[in-house]
């Protein structure tokens with residue numbers, strides 16, 4: 001059988017509780033398929049700060065380097081909010097992880113399950129039947145990482161500067177990811193830019209058009225980022241794959257995620273070239289409900305599923321996890337965040353819904 | 362009586378038709394108040410390109426320079442979409458106008474009228490009773506105008522670069538606009554940034570906190586732009602004044618506008634230091650319905666109202682226009698874009714709703 005090494009980084013807040021359920025699912029996968037997941041736990045985020053003095057301790061980086069993939073929980077909480085931005089759990093862990101491991105392709109599905117449409121703040125008629133958007137965000141370039149960046153001068157003469165920079169190869173590789181993803185789903189890519197204002201966007205659009213020629217079966221369209229922010233609200237079903245540079249992807253993927261109404265359901269993948277990747281829920285660490293055993297572990301479980309699919313090539317097992325989650329929702333199981341007091345719904349806790357998913361595997 | 366000079370730039374698409382109604386409203390104001398509006402028409406956008414060879418002709422700039430304010434229609438359409446970005450109607454007219462006239466403060470109300478909540482794609486329970494957000498966007502700095510900006514190199518070695526830069530005085534003056542606006546309304550400012558990633562945002566947040574000390578009656582909060590894109594969808598009523606740098610304001614003001622469901626109702630003001638300003642509808646030129654006399658002129662009429670309020674100090678007349686619009690909506694008058702086939706609604710054309718507003722002045 002195969003052996004995969006997983007760096008397990010539960011993090012803060014609800015991270016450890018929902019991670020426990022995802023690990024139970026990995027156990028179940030080991031029983032059903034000829035595979036072993038060797039897991040090494042490491043501290044990250046606030047837990048890293050408290051136990052090892054920084055959001056991304058050296059030991060954690062080394063454990064990740066020795067692994068085939070990172071399964072990440074969530075980080076952050078009020079306890080660490082007064083630290084300087086660079087040292088805070090989210091920024092201090094996520095940005096270095098992306099850079100060190102070259103995680104250039106962020107895949108964020110925004111799926112609304114037909115049985116959960118009423119959780120969205122959008123009208124029933126706008127989202128009837130659900131929608132299924134995949135935001136593909138460039139994650140290691142643009143205004144997040146380019147130089148110069150900083151504050152120069154003193155007092156009222158200070159000037160803040162950030163730089164957005166994109167090279168042709170950076171745009172090409174993320175465009176390939178988007179077109180290849182689209183080939184496996186709705187065969188449409190909507191590329192987001194602000195080509196009427198930004199030079200990076202002019203280059204972005206030109207290169208995306210070039211790469212599109214290698215994917216004649218995929219339909220390419222372009223949309224300005226301001227219009228995309230509107231169109232997501234107006235009619236989300238018009239989108240299949242949305243391709244964005246780093247900053248636009250940060251904003252639009254969160255907007256799209258919120259439109260589903262169930263942040264606790266959305267996984268994400270951040271992929272490097274090759275098969276290495278980091279997998280994490282799209283929602284936050286929810287410190288307000290941490291430790292109560294009531295958090296929704298579905299996003300974490302689906303993130304583990306994405307790990308099997310993208311880093312380990314276990315498409316069948318990944319599909320099985322996705323299907324088990326869908327079945328459990330159809331059976332009416334609901335954690336508190338998605339419970340709507342409707343007939344047929346069963347209010348359950350973190351462990352119970354995890355068990356139900358495993359029972360359906 | 363007073364005399365104000367208005368540069369009238371109807372532009373393209375529905376621009377001329379809706380402008381005609383706004384000018385009728387100015388006529389009506391002249392009759393009721395001791396004031397004259399001397400109007401000089403000029404070409405802009407596609408009309409500028411077709412008649413004078415460029416989106417912002419020199420004559421138009423001079424007419425604007427001689428005026429106390431600019432009343433702007435809308436620009437753009439399929440005819441000019443294949444021109445290079447710099448020459449296109451929107452970019453080629455709007456960005457130079459902002460720069461030449463120092464229009465640093467963009468005010469974009471996103472108001473949902475209680476009688477029009479059903480036009481929004483948000484659920485009734487999310488927007489019951491309407492909402493009233495004022496987005497204040499910095500309009501002459503940031504990544505729109507800072508250098509270096511361009512594409513360097515050749516072939517696959519090309520690199521695109523844009524620069525986001527903010528100085529302390531640039532942040533201070535727009536912050537003052539936001540706090541002063543908040544004092545006249547809900548007394549809350551939510552400042553948007555990405556201080557966990559951008560240096561400009563770190564400076565932005567520090568300066569906004571400083572300026573806030575001069576407005577102890579206004580409550581200041583901060584929100585990351587990605588979270589703001591979510592919160593607008595989740596619960597728009599939490600916001601009063603939203604303060605943004607240029608690019609974030611572009612995205613969030615459009616998102617907020619779309620949440621109202623009635624883009625044809627939303628005016629905007631772009632203010633310089635002193636009293637000069639440019640006033641324009643938030644919606645586009647709607648080439649698909651141009652020339653049919655069915656466009657909604659309310660955004661253009663409310664833009665004229667903002668001109669009276671902000672450039673001419675005619676608060677009473679501006680209030681009268683706002684009230685007349687509200688009354689006409691209460692009376693059930695609806696252009697096609699806001700018509701919902703409900704009892705009590707009267708479907709009317711551009712001229713008819715303009716006349717009804719004047720009758721209510």
Ligand SMILES: CC(C)[C@H](C(=O)O)[C@@H](O)C(=O)O
Nearest residue numbers: 090091094095250557558587
């Ligand atoms: C925490 C922050 C640096 C991060 C980002 O902006 O990328 C987060 O918002 C995300 O989307 O993962």
Ligand SMILES: CC(C)[C@H](C(=O)O)[C@@H](O)C(=O)O
Nearest residue numbers: 196197226451452455456611
């Ligand atoms: C046309 C474009 C340059 C402009 C902008 O991005 O500012 C427009 O989107 C706006 O918001 O007025």
